[in-house]
């Protein structure tokens with residue numbers, strides 16, 4: 001197992017109390033697997049992604065473990081975590097458009113970053129240029145400032161930069177959300193290619209655009225209000241979802257390319273519960289057509305078939 | 317870059333022309349007969365002198381000539397470096413009076429600007445990462461910055477000058493001394509320089525420090541800082557980038573500040589009777605010495621324009637974003 005997450009809890013400290021954005025999630029990502037994460041806006045996808053590489057100062061690790069290639073990651077210890085970042089876990093952030101220092105030439109910035117990791121720029125340069133070419137960029141971009149590149153170009157530079165030291169795990173948050181459709185396709189293709197070339201062992205791809213997830217992901221993890229709802233191979237999630245929430249999520253998306261965060265899910269009444277004081281039991285209960293007495297108790301996230309896990313009492 | 321330079325030069329050139337024109341208009345827009353007023357103010361008793369001064373000024377203003385010719389003549393004499401003759405210090409040429417005062421003004425302004433900028437930015441950058449320093453530097457900074465120039469100058473004059481008696485509170489050098497190249501005179505100059513310099517320096521210092529602190533904190537929370545940290549970059553690198561980027565708005569701030577600092581210098585000079593351009597402006601007004609007023613203001617305007625021009629160029633050299641804006645970004 002490349003990545004193994006066990007009962008992970010990450011809360012946001014706020015004046016009103018803890019926002020339980022990630023409240024006990026357990027899953028694995030296999031070597032070579034590209035796992036997509038789906039779920040409505042605010043369900044904790046970004047929180048999960050950040051928890052695997054760098055907690056911000058409002059986040060609190062409230063429990064659980066993360067292990068990568070059999071080694072436990074000290075996710076709550078910023079200094080100890082530094083050693084694992086970039087070489088083992090890397091990130092394409094949600095804000096890739098503004099991820100690069102605007103006043104430094106891209107090549108210089110990469111040189112600075114590599115030097116900080118004890119890697120000589122000149123040694124990596126041929127590989128860097130090769131990978132830029134792979135995503136359709138000229139090595140000349142290294143002499144440019146980020147502002148001189150289009151959104152799609154910046155996204156691809158960040159992809160190459162983030163994976164330059166061949167990390168075991170790459171987290172991509174909303175990798176394609178800011179791009180137009182043709183750039184989306186190119187970046188999605190590049191993600192798969194990078195995995196196929198072995199530049200990255202495994203990936204966790206978070207995106208609002210579920211059609212992109214169908215395009216790149218081997219498996220899809222569906223989250224709901226800080227909990228996991230279902231994980232299965234991408235085809236299974238599309239063709240035979242089991243969790244009522246997944247069914248609605250898929251059903252609410254008649255058109256490929258629709259973004260489910262920007263509109264109220266047509267098929268699902270109501271809103272997700274507040275994560276400040278979330279209800280006990282199944283968090284989907286208020287909106288679930290199949291809810292029954294047993295749902296007052298939280299359903300376990302259990303395997304119902306090979307590689308298919310669901311958290312729902314109504315699924316046998 | 318070339319087009320940018322040309323554009324800037326044009327703008328500054330136009331500003332200069334407008335400033336000179338306004339300057340030329342000053343005595344002409346004054347109510348009454350400026351020549352009579354000036355001669356009267358000169359308080360000369362000798363009838364021959366009055367006669368010659370009147371003739372001189374009439375010719376100087378060229379009031380008998382058509383207005384456009386007066387204007388052209390003004391430009392002509394300007395380029396010959398001829399700014400007329402001071403009434404107050406008759407018959408010293410205005411250019412001489414002004415040039416004598418310039419070193420005093422620059423002598424307090426340049427060190428005050430440079431040192432407050434360097435020290436203020438350094439302290440601000442340190443305050444951004446030290447809670448202890450932040451708690452001290454911030455309130456003190458706000459306090460001094462909020463103070464008007466006049467106030468701080470008076471406070472310093474009273475505290476360090478009158479009460480403690482450490483520094484003289486008036487003049488550029490001791491009234492009993494004759495300006496000369498000697499160690500004792502230099503020491504005396506320096507002694508008189510401290511208070512005017514200090515009041516100008518302190519007022520700017522707090523502003524730079526607070527600005528830098530806020531900018532750095534903002535930069536440290538920006539996306540590129542987070543990305544670098546997520547990729548395991550050490551804090552040193554992230555801070556270096558943040559500092560560099562935070563400097564850019566500070567340089568713009570410097571350009572915007574120049575006018576204020578200059579105004580502050582003029583006021584400070586008046587408080588400390590320091591013999592720079594500020595005191596000259598005051599004396600010129602008090603003595604209704606229009607040529608002197610014109611000449612002094614002209615120097616001030618030229619100074620501000622040149623300084624702003626230099627900063628504009630420096631800014632383009634340090635901030636690539638403005639540069640790409642000039643050549644047009646390639647998507």
Ligand SMILES: Nc1ncnc2c1ncn2[C@@H]1O[C@H](COP(=O)(O)OP(=O)(O)O)[C@@H](O)[C@H]1O
Nearest residue numbers: 012014019021041042043044045046047058275
């Ligand atoms: N800094 C924060 N302080 C408090 N609550 C936060 C903060 N950031 C996110 N949250 C809350 O945590 C939950 C999960 O957020 P996030 O992981 O960003 O969701 P997603 O990426 O799925 O849209 C949301 O309910 C959000 O309101």
Ligand code: SF4
Nearest residue numbers: 282285288295312313
């Ligand atoms: S556990 Fe109950 S409420 Fe939750 S999804 Fe299943 S049926 Fe619905």
Ligand SMILES: [Mg+2]
Nearest residue numbers: 045046047094
């Ligand atoms: Mg998100």
